[in-house]
Amino acid sequence: MIKGIGIDICDINRFETAVKKNRKFLARVFSPGEIAYCRMKKNSVLHFAGRFAVKEAFIKSVSIDKTIALNEIEVANDRNGKPEIVLTPRIKAVLKLKKGKKLSVSISHTHNSAAAVCVIT
Numbered sequence: 576m577i578k579g580i581g582i583d584i585c586d587i588n589r590f591e592t593a594v595k596k597n598r599k600f601l602a603r604v605f606s607p608g609e610i611a612y613c614r615m616k617k618n619s620v621l622h623f624a625g626r627f628a629v630k631e632a633f634i635k636s637v638s639i640d641k642t643i644a645l646n647e648i649e650v651a652n653d654r655n656g657k658p659e660i661v662l663t664p665r666i667k668a669v670l671k672l673k674k675g676k677k678l679s680v681s682i683s684h685t686h687n688s689a690a691a692v693c694v695i696t
């Protein structure tokens with residue numbers, strides 16, 4: 576059963592401007608693992624923006640009053656490249672509040688935008 580769904584689209588130009596304006600932005604929002612993953616890609620901004628969209632989509636999918644910081648939501652890719660949100664104790668606690676057991680995410684990018692969807696089942 577679906578317990579929550581969230582979607583987000585991130586405009587690449589706006590995202591890139593935000594990153595350039597605030598040098599601490601990446602370190603504040605992304606984990607070292609996420610930064611390493613994106614940095615090894617040819618066009619890293621697309622991958623950062625995709626992860627940013629996942630974080631926003633997750634927040635929408637849980638839609639709870641208790642706030643969760645963007646840097647508490649970490650995206651990792653499995654050996655096939657499939658993205659997933661790392662199930663930290665904090666994420667597990669949020670899932671429990673939604674009576675959810677599983678989180679599924681998907682990311683897509685073009686040169687102009689990155690989109691992500693998050694589903695709790």
Ligand SMILES: CC(C)(COP(=O)(O)OP(=O)(O)OC[C@H]1O[C@@H](n2cnc3c(N)ncnc32)[C@H](O)[C@@H]1OP(=O)(O)O)[C@@H](O)C(=O)NCCC(=O)NCCS
Binds near residue numbers: 652655656657681684
């Ligand atoms: C995987 C695939 C669907 C990605 O589609 P695309 O149009 O090239 O690129 P998109 O921008 O839409 O999507 C990229 C995102 O897809 C996701 N992705 C990559 N591999 C994935 C997989 N096996 N399953 C689910 N999602 C995957 C990633 O999140 C990636 O973004 P990220 O690297 O920033 O995390 C595409 O490369 C494909 O169909 N490949 C053929 C099958 C294949 O080679 N599979 C590889 C694993 S066996």
